Amino acid sequence: MAREVELEIQDLSHDGRGVGRIDGKAVFVAGALPGERVRASLVSRKRNFDEARTIEVLEASADRVVPKCAAFGLCGGCALQHMDPAAQIAAKQRVLMENLERIGHVTPESVLPPLTDAPWGYRRKARLGVKYVRKKERVLVGFREAADPRFIADCQRCEVLVPEVGERLAELAELVSGLSIREQLPQIEVAAGDSQTALVLRHLQPLSAADREALSAFAARTGLAIHLQPGGNDSVVPLDPGTPPLQFALDEGALSLEFRPLDFVQVNAGMNHRMIALALQLLDLQPQHRVLDLFCGLGNFTLPLARRAAAVVGVEGEAGLVQRARENAQRNGLSNVSFHAADLSKPLAGADWLAADYDRLLLDPPRTGADGIIPQLPLSRIPRVVYVSCHPGSLARDAGILVREHGYRLRAAGVMDMFPHTAHVESIALFGRD
Incomplete structure (x- = not known):
């Protein structure tokens, strides 16, 4: 015992x-x-x-507080539903400040007010596990258990997923249980745009004609777009060839970005709008400015920047995202933006875009941070840098580098509640010389 x-x-x-x-x-x-x-x-x-x-x-x-989800504690999708949302964001702010001081040995001159948005039904991207449990003779669909990630949490609904999917976990489980490949379907990816939500079914064996009919009927009844993934990421195809692409609007509807279901997009649509607005404000853009946007993805920041600056250069490591970023720029009529594919963790001597002059820099790196690219940048000629971070430790490390090795001051920093009810700490920081 x-x-x-x-x-x-x-x-x-x-x-x-x-x-x-x-x-x-x-x-x-x-x-x-x-x-x-x-x-x-x-x-x-x-x-x-x-x-x-x-x-x-x-x-x-x-x-x-009382958790909203009946599976809280069992499901590993959330860690803080038992904590008041205001206390959650205050705790995340403390984590950020402690990391900046302990790892980076820097303190911001000002602390930005936390960015928050709706705490429920916000998650538009997720990977759900699927498992046929022989002993129970039923299928489970959901996040993995907190105590043992080998198991799928037994959930009927999810309060943080977009409602189109979060309210249908039991329906999804029933759908999969009726398929001939129910034991060969390990995961379902969720991707929601502004007007359509897609489900990507990873299947290890071919679907039968009856399977396709069942999936088509489910799609027709729910409005969800079903995509099939028999292999790697490039194998994803819509069940219905006429399925329109996913898209989301930015800049109060002035921009529209298309994306594929497995592309990286910010998980929280409402927070993404707020985050972009704050980044633009902190950059203090002028019409004559040239901006470098690193780790740019589909152009989430790049295209709003291009509507305000003279020229913007976006750089991203994944060639497919770069191609879709170019297509998004063309679709939105933006001719003052260019995109380049480059591994920003490797030496990049000779890259034309690296030798150009810039007035502003935006960094939005993965969890590992930007320490691979920072020493290669023409930072002495860039007076203002905005750093968007999904890991406080790597931000703190890079903040120390920018301050001690490149002469910046950490003007401001604060947290953004991109993942309410989880322990993820997303943050934004402003570095300046002026």
């Missing part, structure tokens, strides 16, 4: 668990919040820390 302990919770870990101590040893407690006293069951003991799961909250935090 697992050992039970009582703990005072003093902090929140990077993955959303409460942190207490037993005889000085850290204990990470799932389901506990700072300021609480809980009874917990030890589930794992390691050399430097233990792990536990809350059994009973003896003294609750004022920030504790």
